[in-house]
Amino acid sequence: MQKTDSINIETTINSGQVFLWNKIGEQWVGIDGQDIMILRQKPYSLKSSGNIDNFLRRDDNLEKILKNISTDRTVRDAIKQSSGLRLIRQDPFQCYISFICSSNSSIQNIKSMLENLCRKFGVKKEFGKYQLHTFPRVETLANATMNELLDCRLGFRAKYVKEASLAVNSNKIDFKELRKLDYQTAIRSLKNILGIGNKVADCIALFSLDKLEAFPIDRWTQRILLKYYKDIFCDVSEKPLTEKKYEKLHDDIVKYFGPYAGYSQQFLFKMERDLNKKSWL
DNA sequence: CAGGTC
DNA sequence: ACTGG
Numbered sequence: 001m002q003k004t005d006s007i008n009i010e011t012t013i014n015s016g017q018v019f020l021w022n023k024i025g026e027q028w029v030g031i032d033g034q035d036i037m038i039l040r041q042k043p044y045s046l047k048s049s050g051n052i053d054n055f056l057r058r059d060d061n062l063e064k065i066l067k068n069i070s071t072d073r074t075v076r077d078a079i080k081q082s083s084g085l086r087l088i089r090q091d092p093f094q095c096y097i098s099f100i101c102s103s104n105s106s107i108q109n110i111k112s113m114l115e116n117l118c119r120k121f122g123v124k125k126e127f128g129k130y131q132l133h134t135f136p137r138v139e140t141l142a143n144a145t146m147n148e149l150l151d152c153r154l155g156f157r158a159k160y161v162k163e164a165s166l167a168v169n170s171n172k173i174d175f176k177e178l179r180k181l182d183y184q185t186a187i188r189s190l191k192n193i194l195g196i197g198n199k200v201a202d203c204i205a206l207f208s209l210d211k212l213e214a215f216p217i218d219r220w221t222q223r224i225l226l227k228y229y230k231d232i233f234c235d236v237s238e239k240p241l242t243e244k245k246y247e248k249l250h251d252d253i254v255k256y257f258g259p260y261a262g263y264s265q266q267f268l269f270k271m272e273r274d275l276n277k278k279s280w281l
Numbered sequence: 282c283a284g285g286t287c
Numbered sequence: 288a289c290t291g292g
Contacts, residue, residue, distance in 0.1 A: 016284060103285035109291060110284085155289025160286080197286050218284040240285080269284080 007056065008084025009039045014280035015270045017088050017207050019098055019111040020118065020135070021281055031118065033091030034134045036127035049127050057089050065212075069257065069264045074228045078267035081274070087266055088207060092175035093168060094135040095208035099200045100160050100193075111281060116152035117141070117161075142169035160195025167193055175209065183211045198246040206262040215253050215261040217246060224268050225249075232256060 013021050013028050021030035028039045035050030046052045053059070070076045079085075090098075101113045114135075121140045122133030136144075142165040149158035167173045173193065178186045186209055190201040199216050206214035215221075225236045233252055241249065257264045273280075 099284085100286095102283095104283065104289085105285085106283040106291080108283090112291085150289090153290065156286090157289075195286065199285060203284080216284075220284060273284090 006084055007086055009041045011082050011085045015085055019114050029130055031135055033094050038128050054089055057087055065260045065263055069260050075264045075267055078271040082267055082270045085270055087263055090208045092208040093138055096204050097161055099203040100164055100195045101157050113152060113154055120152055138168045141165035163194045179209050183213050212260050212262045213254050215265045220269055220272055224272050
């Protein structure tokens with residue numbers, strides 16, 4: 001069991017995993033599916049209408065995982081810089097829609113799109129002294145019209161969100177089943193959905209389906225690989241990856257970083273964005 | 282140009 | 288191609 005006080009809430013929220021969070025005074029208030037969470041570092045307090053231990057992956061043997069990925073020097077430095085950073089286990093539907101919305105967008109804009117969806121399709125819920133809209137239910141989003149989705153400023157992602165919601169509503173996508181499948185099979189299934197490519201599938205797999213070998217390769221990850229690992233992954237560049245190059249690179253990455261590669265990616269991503277002074281939520 | 286995808 | 292900075 002890990003120490004409860006070793007979680008750095010701000011670092012964890014501000015690491016590109018979650019978007020529907022706001023800092024109100026000293027508290028971070030966020031939405032995970034139908035749940036509302038209120039997290040505070042000082043004095044330390046974690047409150048949730050749902051299961052906070054599940055959200056924070058308290059079942060992970062963090063000591064073992066960090067020790068495992070620390071064999072790489074750059075990852076070891078990244079862990080030191082962002083101590084208390086945790087991987088989060090998100091509501092799968094929210095995670096799925098969130099990262100479909102993430103394509104070719106900024107963190108601030110992704111947050112805005114998701115807030116619009118919650119305001120329009122979510123249910124008002126009270127928790128503590130706060131009242132906010134939860135994330136839309138599958139059925140609600142599946143029944144949304146294109147115009148309603150376009151009103152949420154989703155742009156070309158509107159049709160992806162519509163199709164993706166219909167797929168879940170019809171059980172073509174079943175998160176409980178995907179969770180049981182191995183990484184490759186789950187990824188293949190997710191990629192059948194319009195709007196989900198390799199990178200988005202990896203984010204969904206890592207942040208909501210317990211696939212710790214998922215290693216989302218985006219622009220930042222490519223820069224990281226080029227900057228720190230060019231001798232290990234020979235043909236990396238800044239150019240967009242083709243389908244096959246992504247898969248080949250991912251294979252090599254898992255061989256190098258190991259079964260907890262996704263944890264490595266999270267620390268590296270956080271480190272490099274902070275280094276370049278990129279803003280979060 | 283933005284944590285990509287079709 | 289949407290959209291916002």
